[in-house]
Amino acid sequence: MISACKIISTDGIDRLNTLLLLAVADGFSPHGSIIPISNGDLSIVMVDTGTPIDECKVIEVYGMVRLNELLGDVAIAGYYPVGRVESLPGNKFLVVVAKGGDSGGGGGDITSAQITDATDTGKAVLTAANAGAARTAIGAGTSSLAIGTTSTTAKAGDYQPTAANISDATAVGRSVMTAADAAAARTAIGAGIGNSNLVVGTSATQAKAGNYQPTAANISDAGAFGRQLLQAADQAAAKALLGIA
Known part of the structure; x- marks a missing residue:
């Protein structure tokens, strides 16, 4: 005054x-x-x-x-x-x-509490002792998070997930991702050497060999006479079966 x-x-x-x-x-x-x-x-x-x-x-x-x-x-x-x-x-x-004096006619030193339009957050930043305290004042959590693996920490910048970290992957999917080679991947999904995992055999759940040739007996809808005709040794035998002179 x-x-x-x-x-x-x-x-x-x-x-x-x-x-x-x-x-x-x-x-x-x-x-x-x-x-x-x-x-x-x-x-x-x-x-x-x-x-x-x-x-x-x-x-x-x-x-x-x-x-x-x-x-x-x-x-x-x-x-x-x-x-x-x-x-x-x-x-x-x-x-x-x-x-000297008040540096040119001002009102002397001013504290943060005297700034009438400053919020509590603004005053806390003005009086923060260091950068960490300033971040705390404005809730800048992402800039002060510690490196870790919990829900309140941050993953390291060089983090790379493993198959086990894929939360919605199945056991089969993880096995494929970690397969050492193509054969291991096929094994993981039950795929044989080619396009399936069937073995060569004669049952309903097996596959016939590539060089398979059926016999007359394998013609499921052939009658006994038809099978005999298929097995005729020559024309004469076939004529004889057919009753042709």
């Missing part, structure tokens, strides 16, 4: 700086930018906020390059600019700088 206010006005930088020294000694601080007056005087508003500064002065410099250099020098020396840089004819610049 401002308890007192006055305007310093005089001609010349040296005289103005002398008056600033006296005002600072009385507890006043600069408030805003320097004000050039049409008659050549320079003015500045000084206020008493109860937070006195250590020092205050107006610097004068020609050219933007030199201004930047000078501002860097005064910053290293612990000064901060008050208000804006005033540009005057002839490429001349004036700026008020101060040291």
Whole structure:
């Protein structure tokens, strides 16, 4: 809060700086930018906020390059600019700088609790002691998960599942996936050397050999006479069976 206010006005930088020294000694601080007056005087508003500064002065410099250099020098020396840089004819610049106090007329240090529109989460991030605490504040669990195999951990980046990890795979499916070769895969699904697993035999569940040739007796719907005819040794025997002279 401002308890007192006055305007310093005089001609010349040296005289103005002398008056600033006296005002600072009385507890006043600069408030805003320097004000050039049409008659050549320079003015500045000084206020008493109860937070006195250590020092205050107006610097004068020609050219933007030199201004930047000078501002860097005064910053290293612990000064901060008050208000804006005033540009005057002839490429001349004036700026008020101060040291100590509340760094230029602010309201002093501000804590996270004093930020009225900050949420509890925002305040927790502002006051987080480290990155881990900040992640905890915003619930960034995926960035802090430990590597593991449980429901609350993360799989390693080089993880590769085994057949046993395929939750909906059957025992047959897993056997095929882990088969050492084609023969093992066929065995897993009951496929023989070719397209089936049938063995050569003569039963209803077996397969006939590739060189199989049926006999007359194998013709299931042939009668006894038909079988005899099929087995006739020659034409004469066949004629005899048929009753042909």
